Amino acid sequence: MNRSLTERLWxxxxxxxxxxxxxxxxxxxxxxxxxxxxxxxxGTWFPxxxxxxxYFSAWDEFQLGDVLIVTFEVVFAVVVLAGLLGVxxxxxxxxRNFPGKKLLMLLFLxxxxxxxxxxxxxxxxxxxxxxxxxxxxxxxxxxxVPTVPFVILVMIPFIEQIDxxxxxxxxxxxxxxxxxxxxxxxxxxxxxxxxxxxxxxxxTIGMFELTFLTAGPTSQTLVVALYYAVFAAGVRAVxxxxxxxxxxxxTTLVWLLIALxxxxxxxxxxxxxxxx
Amino acid sequence: MSTVASTxxxxxxAAPSLRLRLAATGIDGVTLLLLPAALFLIALFIYPFIxxxxxxxxxxxxxxxxxxxxxxxxxxxxxxxxxxxxxxLPVTLxxxxxxxxxxxxxxxxxxxxxxxxxxxxxxxxxxxxxxxGMLFYFGPQGWFNRTLMTLxxxxxxxxxxxxxxxxxxxxxITGFPFTFLLTLSYITGIDPSLEQAAATLGxxxxxxxxxxxxxxxxxxxxxxxxxxxxxxxxVFPSAVLVGExxxxxxxxxxxxxxxxxxDYDYSMASAIAMIMAATQxxxxxxxxxxxxxxxxxxxxxxxx
Numbered sequence: 001m002n003r004s005l006t007e008r009l010w011x012x013x014x015x016x017x018x019x020x021x022x023x024x025x026x027x028x029x030x031x032x033x034x035x036x037x038x039x040x041x042x043g044t045w046f047p048x049x050x051x052x053x054x055y056f057s058a059w060d061e062f063q064l065g066d067v068l069i070v071t072f073e074v075v076f077a078v079v080v081l082a083g084l085l086g087v088x089x090x091x092x093x094x095x096r097n098f099p100g101k102k103l104l105m106l107l108f109l110x111x112x113x114x115x116x117x118x119x120x121x122x123x124x125x126x127x128x129x130x131x132x133x134x135x136x137x138x139x140x141x142x143x144x145v146p147t148v149p150f151v152i153l154v155m156i157p158f159i160e161q162i163d164x165x166x167x168x169x170x171x172x173x174x175x176x177x178x179x180x181x182x183x184x185x186x187x188x189x190x191x192x193x194x195x196x197x198x199x200x201x202x203x204t205i206g207m208f209e210l211t212f213l214t215a216g217p218t219s220q221t222l223v224v225a226l227y228y229a230v231f232a233a234g235v236r237a238v239x240x241x242x243x244x245x246x247x248x249x250x251t252t253l254v255w256l257l258i259a260l261x262x263x264x265x266x267x268x269x270x271x272x273x274x275x276x
Numbered sequence: 277m278s279t280v281a282s283t284x285x286x287x288x289x290a291a292p293s294l295r296l297r298l299a300a301t302g303i304d305g306v307t308l309l310l311l312p313a314a315l316f317l318i319a320l321f322i323y324p325f326i327x328x329x330x331x332x333x334x335x336x337x338x339x340x341x342x343x344x345x346x347x348x349x350x351x352x353x354x355x356x357x358x359x360x361x362x363x364x365l366p367v368t369l370x371x372x373x374x375x376x377x378x379x380x381x382x383x384x385x386x387x388x389x390x391x392x393x394x395x396x397x398x399x400x401x402x403x404x405x406x407x408x409g410m411l412f413y414f415g416p417q418g419w420f421n422r423t424l425m426t427l428x429x430x431x432x433x434x435x436x437x438x439x440x441x442x443x444x445x446x447x448x449i450t451g452f453p454f455t456f457l458l459t460l461s462y463i464t465g466i467d468p469s470l471e472q473a474a475a476t477l478g479x480x481x482x483x484x485x486x487x488x489x490x491x492x493x494x495x496x497x498x499x500x501x502x503x504x505x506x507x508x509x510x511v512f513p514s515a516v517l518v519g520e521x522x523x524x525x526x527x528x529x530x531x532x533x534x535x536x537x538x539d540y541d542y543s544m545a546s547a548i549a550m551i552m553a554a555t556q557x558x559x560x561x562x563x564x565x566x567x568x569x570x571x572x573x574x575x576x577x578x579x580x
Contacts, residue, residue, distance in 0.1 A: 007481070014381050017374065022394055025449065027419055028409040029397075035412060043417055085316055088309035098302030104314060111321050113503070114553070115510035117529045121549040122328025123320060125542045145320050148313050177305075206402040208513055213533075227404045230411070230517050238412070245408050249401060256400050265392035266457045 029249070036242035058243040061236060062225055070136065071205065071221040071251070077140045078147055078204045079197050085144070086151025087193055091185075093152065094159035108149040116146065116209040124213040134216025142214040143207055147200045154199065158192035191262070198259035205252050222248045332547035343547035353548070356528040357555055363440070363515075363527065364508035367447040371455040371504055372497070379460040380485075392460075395453035406449050407517035411437055414445065414518075442518035443525045447508050455504045462496030463489070498567045502560045509556055528552050 036054055038047030058064060093101070093108075111119070123142060124133060132138035170184045208223050215224055226248050229241045298304065335343045347353045382388055398406055414420050416433035424430045436442060466489065474484045512529040519525030532552060536545035 010377075011381060014378050018378055018391070021452065024413075024420070025394070025398060028406070028413045028449075031413040031419060032405075032409045045419075045422060085313045089313035092307050092309040096302045096304075096307045098307055104310065107314060107317055107322070111317065113506070115506050115556075117510040117512050117532070118549055118553050118556070119321060119325060121532050121536055121545050122331075123324040125331070125536065125546060126320075126324040126327055128542075141320060144316065148316060152313065202400050206400055208402055208404050209510075212513075213537075223402060223404050226408065227513055227517070230404070230408050233411075241408065242412075245405055248405060252400055252402075256396070260393060260396075265389070265396040266461050 032242050032245050032249070035239055036246045038239055041239075054237070054239040054243040055247075057237070058240040058247070061240060062229060062244055064222075064225075064244065064247065066218075067220060067222055067225045068251075070219055073136060074139050074143065074211070074219075074221055075201055075204045078143045079201050081140070081144055082147040082151050082200050083193060083197050086148045086196070087155055087189065089148075090152045090155030091159055094156050095164065108152050111146050111149045112153065116207070117213075119145070120210050120213045123210075127214055133214055134219065136219045138214045139211055139219045139221070142210040143204050145210070146207075147204060150203070151196045151200060154196040155189075155192060158196075159189070162188055195259070195262040198255065198262060202252065202255050202259050205255065222251060328546035328549055331543050332550050335543045335547075336541055343544050344551070346544070347547060347551060353531055356526055356531045357551070359525065360509055360511075360527040360529075361555075363443055363447065363511065363525065364505055367444060367451055367508045368455075368501060368505040371448060371452045372459070372501055374452060375456040375459040375500075376497070379456060379463050380489075382460060383463050388460075392457060395456060397453075398450050399453050403446060403450050403511075403513045404517070406446055407514040410442065410446055410449075410514075410518050414442070437518045439520050440524045443511065443515050443527075446514035446518050447511060450514075451504055451508055454507065455500055458500045458503065459497070462493060462500065465496075466492050494567060494570065498563050502563055505559055505563075506556050509559075510552070528555075 034047065035041055037050045037052065039049040039051050041047035089108075093104070120142070123145065127133040127138045127142065132141065166188070167180060167184060170180045175183065205221070206223060207221075208227065211221050212224050212227065215221065220228070226241075226244055229236065229244055233241060292300075295304075332343055333340045335346075338345075382391060385391070412418050414436040416435070420436070421430070421433040425433065436445060470488050470492075471484055474488050479487065510529055511527055512533070515521060515525045515527045515530060519527075521530055528548065529552065532545050532548035535541050535548055
């Protein structure tokens with residue numbers, strides 16, 4: 001009896017903690033959204049009145065049209081290139097054993113383990129020396145550094161669980177490498193590739209450090225533009241920065257919701273476990 | 277591929293071609309698919325690191341080691357290591373001590389998905405957005421302070437942004453979900469029949485945790501600690517936006533960024549980046565050394 005009471009108290013305390021965290025998180029996001037629709041919000045629980053005009057002023061002030069185009073160009077290029085570089089490499093890693101494989105695995109793990117700001121500064125230095133710094137190409141290259149290994153590490157276990165006899169059977173029936181790829185591998189791999197690339201997409205929209213270090217004035221993505229807006233707060237109305245934050249949230253969350261239909265939320269974090 | 281090599285080789289006299297010999301060790305057309313990704317990472321990850329390492333020994337002025345001498349003799353630079361440690365270590369410990377008991381509860385939950393979806397939000401939205409939201413929400417006029425004042429817990433608004441606590445809170449908001457989800461994935465990887473067996477033999481919850489879960493979980497927790505710590509240690513946007521970037525939260529990444537993009541001293545910036553990497557490595561090695569002291573046994577968790 002006594003033990004079950006302490007156990008219940010312990011459980012209640014833990015759920016209270018989780019509830020407190022989620023409550024604050026939700027309230028924090030709600031603050032941003034409410035403020036973006038507020039006419040004036042000073043010293044009260046709720047704003048005086050609501051309006052949508054901040055969205056129009058934010059769109060003009062921050063050139064959000066251009067920023068969004070750059071964001072989608074970067075994200076699209078990163079997703080396609082990460083897939084093209086990562087999936088074949090993952091296939092080779094899953095199917096072949098060769099000397100130096102462990103070393104190669106380390107090469108693919110390191111960019112995910114070392115935080116972006118640590119390797120980003122020497123990388124940005126190299127990119128600026130070669131003239132790629134500050135350009136769209138530089139931002140795309142920088143963002144590929146963590147995403148290519150990410151695709152590889154997500155795809156290796158997925159490819160490993162495909163029975164290699166399927167490919168052998170196709171070979172027996174006389175399929176060449178190209179036909180094998182188009183008719184056998186592609187259909188089987190599509191769900192896994194789709195999931196991996198959606199995760200890459202969500203991560204690239206939110207990737208701040210690498211883009212921040214390599215972007216010039218014309219190659220800023222949404223999250224970097226948001227940083228500069230918050231950094232220079234005071235120049236612009238708070239509500240218009242909040243409107244921009246809501247636009248950023250919307251672009252991220254749409255893709256997150258789509259991604260979550262195909263993957264488990266823990267997959268966004270727990271890549272280290274799969275990498276074993 | 278090795279079967280192909282062994283059947284074809286005897287027909288072709290004694291010496292098999294180079295191609296077949298390579299295929300026997302596992303190197304053939306398929307293995308070459310690795311080349312583009314590997315070369316890309318060598319060019320943009322390994323090479324910059326080596327380049328930065330060499331560059332850090334070629335300072336703008338002074339001898340080979342003058343960048344490092346400057347870093348450790350000038351308190352404006354040297355203090356950043358302690359400042360960053362003072363933020364990163366408590367945050368990592370706090371996140372981990374919260375994550376372990378909560379993950380043990382959530383493990384029993386049938387509908388984890390809703391909770392994990394909620395927790396993935398701050399990770400995907402990123403530190404910039406969290407910092408932006410914090411400025412108002414935790415500010416003197418925000419809902420957080422208002423609620424506390426209405427409840428009578430405080431008489432004046434507590435200052436929670438533009439100081440040490442702002443960075444700490446922001447790192448808990450983005451770091452706790454990361455730590456928690458990683459811990460959860462390790463805990464769910466432990467075979468539940470092990471715990472059931474212990475319970476059948478009469479072990480109480482505390483004893484089950486101490487003797488079953490703890491040793492199995494320790495390797496995973498060490499990795500979780502390292503990954504969380506390394507992330508907290510490289511905090512940048514929130515240290516600027518919700519911290520006090522000139523004083524209490526002048527973290528090492530701010531010093532590196534300022535050297536590179538405000539002073540245009542790439543050599544010094546590379547040196548700071550190398551020091552950043554080295555200090556992270558020291559903590560990671562310390563964690564694994566500590567783990568080896570606490571527990572010696574198989575590295576893999578109970579999944580087998």
